[in-house]
Amino acid sequence: MEMKIKCTGEKPSYANKYAAGLDMRSNERVCIMPGGIVDIETLLAVEIPKGHFGMVVARSGLSFKNQIKLINDVGIIDEDYRGNIGIRLINEGKEPYLIEVGDRVAQMIIMPYIQPKLVYVDELEETERGNSGFGSTGK
Numbered sequence: 001m002e003m004k005i006k007c008t009g010e011k012p013s014y015a016n017k018y019a020a021g022l023d024m025r026s027n028e029r030v031c032i033m034p035g036g037i038v039d040i041e042t043l044l045a046v047e048i049p050k051g052h053f054g055m056v057v058a059r060s061g062l063s064f065k066n067q068i069k070l071i072n073d074v075g076i077i078d079e080d081y082r083g084n085i086g087i088r089l090i091n092e093g094k095e096p097y098l099i100e101v102g103d104r105v106a107q108m109i110i111m112p113y114i115q116p117k118l119v120y121v122d123e124l125e126e127t128e129r130g131n132s133g134f135g136s137t138g139k
Contacts, residue, residue, distance in 0.1 A: 001049050003110060009043030010102050021057065021107030024087060031098045032091040037071055040087040040105050048079040054108045056085065062105070067093035070106060077108065 005012065009027035027041045048054050054077035062068045071088040087106045091097050099105060129137070 003049055004047035006045040006047075007043060009041065012042075012044060012108070021059075021109050023059070023104040024056070024085070024106045024108060026087075026099050026101060026103045026105045029098070029100050031096050032068065032089060033096050034091055034094050037088060037090045038099075040089060040099065042085050042087055044085050045082055046077065046085070046108075047082065048077060048110060050079060051112055052110050053078055053113050054085075054110055056087070056106055056108050059104055059107055066097050067091065068097055068105075 010025035012022050012024050014022055024042050024044060027043050030038050030040070032038050046054065056070065056075035056077060058068075058070045058073070068089055068091055071090045075085075077085060085108070089099075089105060
């Protein structure tokens with residue numbers, strides 16, 4: 001399977017042959033202050049294979065070590081979108097964090113999807129759990 005990439009800046013890449021996430025890079029130098037939010041230019045557009053979508057997620061190391069996260073946690077790129085992919089980051093840490101040109105700031109995972117036929121009903125099948133919500137299955 002192939003994915004076409006239009007990139008006028010720092011090129012995305014896989015860290016190694018086993019990486020599921022395509023590392024997306026910054027094209028600008030920016031400092032994120034504690035509690036601050038910044039939009040990072042990727043200068044990247046993609047043609048995602050039919051029947052797939054791109055899921056933009058935080059880089060776990062950046063998030064765990066420096067508390068730099070995607071503001072919306074996960075972004076979905078539909079297969080028909082051809083525009084620039086933006087990355088909005090928040091600094092949830094206590095220290096300013098400097099992002100340099102070329103730094104990996106997020107990753108995109110390409111996944112297949114199913115769009116089921118919608119069937120509107122008045123009742124749903126009963127289950128043991130029923131409508132018990134958050135925390136109902138225990139710790």
